[in-house]
Amino acid sequence: MSNLGIEVRSLHKFFRKRKGFIRARRSEVHALNDVTFEVALGETYGLLGPNGSGKSTLIRVLSTLLVPDAGCVRLLGHRIPGEEHLVRRKIGRVSVDAAFYKKLSARENLLYSAYLYGMDKAGAERRALEILDALGMDGEKFTDPLEEMSRGMQQKVAITRALLVNPPLLLLDEPTTGLDPKSKRDVQTFIEDLRARHGTTILLTSHDMAETERLCSRIGFIAHGRLIAEGSADELKLRSSAETLDDAFIALAGEKLEEDGTVAKHKKQEGATTEAATVATPLTGAGVAED
């Protein structure tokens, strides 16, 4: 049996767009371009990249929500496309956008999800309350409609949903984006605890350098659909002669990663990686359709 949680080989994904009806113009975006990486069982692997770099597309492929155009993916030994039904039982996913039935309470949303996975009501409620408690959320909020909750609380319910069935593989797509510092810390501590106690394999996408450095044993830099570098935070810094992961990203990707996930084009200057002039241009909309 392989000791790999995630195995991605030469993965390609294109999105084709058609604009207009009579004189249609077609365009194609190469959202994932020959992406190859591995994540060991029990490892937390971080993917760093700006908005539109292909992070969410990759998570969607691994979540069985997108069919790749080429390449091979294995999750816990199961191949996709082909064995999606087996993969779905073993993965949990948290996306940056906590998607729920906002009129329903946390309890109703979580029970709906639990029933989908065949769980019984009592067991699901008990597990949900345990996770919410560990995430620092008041149990009294359990029956409140999601629309009355803050974004931080909604994100904690989203994490609870992903963990209800205790999946051995967790796909976290910017789980702390937009959270207040306290909620962010609660979630990060919980992720650390999850790996330590359950040996969960985690793929975390983020554009928060500090978070990625704290949580991930290895990190991949992704830009324009390509995985441009990977290694531990120290290895990446050493390779680019940078003092911070931010600088390492600038040196290796040629662009600066802003707090909000936009990129600032970096004018390469020989021998300088940190003080180069930058021109801020949001990548969203200019690049990849997904993400």
Added chain:
Amino acid sequence: MEQVLRQTWAFIFRDYHLTRRYFSWVVVFTFYAVVNSATVVLIGVAANDRRLTLTLLVGVILWGFLSVIFNEIANSITYERWEGTLEYTFMAPVSRVIHLAGVSLFSSAYAVVRACVIIVGMLLFVDLDLSRANWGGMAVVLAVSSAAFIGLGLIAATLPVFSPERGAEATNIFQGLLLLVSGVYYPIEILPRWLQPLAVVSPATYALSASRKLIGVGEGAGPDQTAGAPLSAVTHELLVLTLMGVVLIPLGLYVFGLVERWAKRTGKLKRTG
């Protein structure tokens, strides 16, 4: 088996609680349906024509029932795309048959309750003796015609995958077309000749024809006849409806599967709205 039941229950549980949370809207829409039905049925009362009154009554009740089934199923995917939950439903280990069966079961139960409310509402406006109607036969017709409308709903449910807004628009146009050609309030013979072939392929045409016979206003019935026809009198309609259900439900599931695969190739499952 227990797991399948729980997964089916998930959709009934979700739709029940969503209905509960939007209860005031449910009351408003049901109130409107009752009032709208009354305004139609009172045309027959004003004409002092029992046969016309019953024809219209069957039309409003049956159309109310079948259109709700169709609408709820067709719009279930629209709601999910607006809320952004479709991706989570599609990545759960639930077969599409169970998913759509759960949605269809709730829709059917909701349609039955709503039809009962409309019937009770109509009793406030019209004074009709329906004690000799074939109610058992009516229940059979409703059950069989539900299958055909579930199949149509499944096909229509794929439209919001392409575009939630355009999908909802197309669903309403399709529903309007069924209302126009199925003889809900008038005989299909009065339709322009070029529209009449559409009535032949609408399941509502057969459901209405059978229901009217069973309630006592079918073809050949006199103006004062009150006894409903036996079930054997609607064998032709039941056979056609059964055939439509047998074809449309698997066809709906097949089309849904095709569209799901297309959406997963093109990235169309994301939140919209």
